[in-house]
Amino acid sequence: MEAIRNALDFSDFPRIDRMVALAVVLLLVTFPLFPHSAFAMATMIQFLMFSLYGMGWNTIGGYGGQVDLGKAQYVGIGAYTTTVCLLRWDIPFWVSMPLGACLSIGWSFIIGYPLFQLKGHYFAIATIATSLVLKDIFEVWKFVGAARGLGILPFKYQTPDFLRLIFKEDVYYYYTIFGLFIIGLLYMNWFRKSRLGFQLRSIKDNEEVARSLGINVHWAKIKTYAIATAFVSVVGSFHAVYVKNIEPEDTMSLDISILIALMAMLGGAGSLWGPIIGAGVLIPLKSYLKEWLGAAAGLVGIDLILYGLIIMIISAFEPRGLWGIVEKIRRRKRI
Amino acid sequence: MALLEVHNLVKAFGGLKANDDVSFTVDQGELLGLIGPNGAGKTTLFNCIAGMFPPTSGRIVFAGEDVTALGAPEMARRGLARTFQVYVAAGDLNVLENVMVGCFMHTRSQSKARALAEGILDDIGLRDLKLNLVSELPVAAQKRVTMATALATSPRLLLLDEVAAGLNPSEIEDIMAGIRHIHADLGITVMLIEHVMELVMNVSQRVIVLDYGKKIAEGPPRDVARNPVVIKAYLGERYVRERKVSSDGDRHEHHGRADS
Numbered sequence: 140m141e142a143i144r145n146a147l148d149f150s151d152f153p154r155i156d157r158m159v160a161l162a163v164v165l166l167l168v169t170f171p172l173f174p175h176s177a178f179a180m181a182t183m184i185q186f187l188m189f190s191l192y193g194m195g196w197n198t199i200g201g202y203g204g205q206v207d208l209g210k211a212q213y214v215g216i217g218a219y220t221t222t223v224c225l226l227r228w229d230i231p232f233w234v235s236m237p238l239g240a241c242l243s244i245g246w247s248f249i250i251g252y253p254l255f256q257l258k259g260h261y262f263a264i265a266t267i268a269t270s271l272v273l274k275d276i277f278e279v280w281k282f283v284g285a286a287r288g289l290g291i292l293p294f295k296y297q298t299p300d301f302l303r304l305i306f307k308e309d310v311y312y313y314y315t316i317f318g319l320f321i322i323g324l325l326y327m328n329w330f331r332k333s334r335l336g337f338q339l340r341s342i343k344d345n346e347e348v349a350r351s352l353g354i355n356v357h358w359a360k361i362k363t364y365a366i367a368t369a370f371v372s373v374v375g376s377f378h379a380v381y382v383k384n385i386e387p388e389d390t391m392s393l394d395i396s397i398l399i400a401l402m403a404m405l406g407g408a409g410s411l412w413g414p415i416i417g418a419g420v421l422i423p424l425k426s427y428l429k430e431w432l433g434a435a436a437g438l439v440g441i442d443l444i445l446y447g448l449i450i451m452i453i454s455a456f457e458p459r460g461l462w463g464i465v466e467k468i469r470r471r472k473r474i
Numbered sequence: 475m476a477l478l479e480v481h482n483l484v485k486a487f488g489g490l491k492a493n494d495d496v497s498f499t500v501d502q503g504e505l506l507g508l509i510g511p512n513g514a515g516k517t518t519l520f521n522c523i524a525g526m527f528p529p530t531s532g533r534i535v536f537a538g539e540d541v542t543a544l545g546a547p548e549m550a551r552r553g554l555a556r557t558f559q560v561y562v563a564a565g566d567l568n569v570l571e572n573v574m575v576g577c578f579m580h581t582r583s584q585s586k587a588r589a590l591a592e593g594i595l596d597d598i599g600l601r602d603l604k605l606n607l608v609s610e611l612p613v614a615a616q617k618r619v620t621m622a623t624a625l626a627t628s629p630r631l632l633l634l635d636e637v638a639a640g641l642n643p644s645e646i647e648d649i650m651a652g653i654r655h656i657h658a659d660l661g662i663t664v665m666l667i668e669h670v671m672e673l674v675m676n677v678s679q680r681v682i683v684l685d686y687g688k689k690i691a692e693g694p695p696r697d698v699a700r701n702p703v704v705i706k707a708y709l710g711e712r713y714v715r716e717r718k719v720s721s722d723g724d725r726h727e728h729h730g731r732a733d734s
Contacts, residue, residue, distance in 0.1 A: 141583055141584065141585065145584060332584050333582075333584065334578040334581075334582050334584070334587070337571065337574055337575050337578055337587075338575065338578065340566050340567055340571070340575075341567065341572075341575040343566060344566055344567060345558075347526065347546075347558065348558060348623075349575075350526070350545070350546035350547055350550075351524060351526070351546050351550055351555070351556050351558075351624075352550055352555075352575055352576050352579060352623065352626075352627060353547045353550035353551050353579040353627060354547055354575075354579075355547045356547075409566060
């Protein structure tokens with residue numbers, strides 16, 4: 140009961156934050172009613188997906204301070220579970236999505252145990268390695284289509300198919316991911332105030348102190364890593380039915396991992412709004428850059444240069460991202 | 475009744491023995507001081523007791539149970555809390571949240587943890603600072619926050635590591651009153667490391683002295699302060715001699731300079 144109340148309670152934010160958040164939610168609800176291009180719709184869906192990825196990453200990476208650059212492997216596990224289940228056994232999305240999340244969590248416990256023996260940069264590098272190893276396995280694994288991946292043929296299904304989540308119009312996908320987005324946001328609002336949330340922030344502050352306060356640091360990290368993983372895996376499953384064509388390269392590559400981390404890092408790691416702000420800035424930027432500079436002017440890879448630049452600027456000037464700047468200004472005003 | 479028993483504790487880092495065959499007990503309800511020159515192994519001893527790292531050999535018994543092999547989180551759950559000499563607060567948590575982390579050891583409920591933490595902050599006199607980041611606070615307030623956070627785990631034994639270091643005389647008075655309050659009113663057994671002699675000698679019921687990892691003296695503060703072995707450890711051989719001469723002769727104390 141208290142958990143639900145906490146999830147719905149945003150009262151510790153200033154009034155202005157709540158007003159802006161409410162306005163954004165209303166805007167998101169009504170967006171499909173306004174005239175829009177297919178491109179804008181696709182960008183909005185990407186924005187919601189990456190907000191969710193970012194929220195997941197923010198648990199372990201933001202609140203816990205463990206820079207994880209291997210989240211793409213769980214996009215892959217989620218996406219492949221859903222696709223394989225649908226193609227081979229005609230298992231609907233609402234079954235394969237939790238199944239994928241369970242597989243992801245299982246895998247995260249297996250690799251999380253050794254991963255969290257490492258700290259700082261060593262941990263970050265090791266997460267990259269685990270993700271790339273899994274990608275390499277999928278690239279030669281015939282059962283899942285090897286490097287060519289798997290495709291869902293939409294005309295085989297009677298659309299709109301709410302069980303398998305196969306639609307012709309993007310608006311259905313939009314509202315599905317919007318629903319997940321709201322659930323994710325409420326979960327995060329609970330998480331940041333929960334015991335685990337507090338323990339993680341204490342761990343980020345100082346692990347020795349955290350240990351002396353009765354916190355099992357290793358286990359707290361592994362648990363949180365599993366939560367982050369579940370978020371990413373669920374969105375990965377959604378990605379599979381939305382894009383309908385998955386291959387190891389576009390689900391499990393390093394770019395995806397970095398992009399996921401970048402949402403929260405740019406927006407504000409360790410804050411509730413951070414990943415949403417980050418995705419709100421980065422995803423439109425990425426889509427339009429790719430569309431205009433990438434495709435039109437032939438500057439392929441311009442978006443990757445941009446990510447690199449952003450990481451450098453954040454780590455040099457404001458480790459707490461855009462939200463960190465807002466909080467700094469507020470703090471100065473108060474004092 | 476002994477709350478903590480340390481038997482022949484040795485902690486070696488490579489060839490260096492930071493603690494060498496240290497034995498002592500802390501009784502329930504006692505206020506015990508631990509002193510010694512820099513590098514004597516005081517903090518190492520705290521770290522061993524608190525389970526931050528395992529001792530090389532020896533035995534630690536807490537509340538009648540052998541806890542030698544237990545880690546820091548298990549020790550905290552059994553009722554042992556500690557403060558840290560250098561408290562590095564990266565600045566993510568404010569004072570109230572810091573104390574709540576300690577409270578969360580006994581409850582999952584956020585509202586319960588908050589109520590407990592606010593009670594402790596009122597008690598320690600930090601109520602007005604509860605929304606400040608720890609990193610913004612002056613040293614004296616930071617030290618009180620570390621004490622409040624340790625208290626939040628509702629310990630039976632509290633280890634205080636140099637809570638008065640870097641404070642001015644009036645702040646030391648405050649911290650001294652705080653320690654007395656924790657000991658007398660809250661009924662918590664306290665063991666403290668301190669370089670500020672005024673504080674140790676005033677509040678401790680008994681003092682243990684370490685030098686080069688070995689226990690060299692133990693007893694009431696008065697006796698320890700007069701013990702030639704302790705004076706030698708702190709000031710050097712010369713001062714023991716001078717003190718003897720002066721007390722034998724004209725009963726006037728010399729304040730000799732080490733380089734003369």
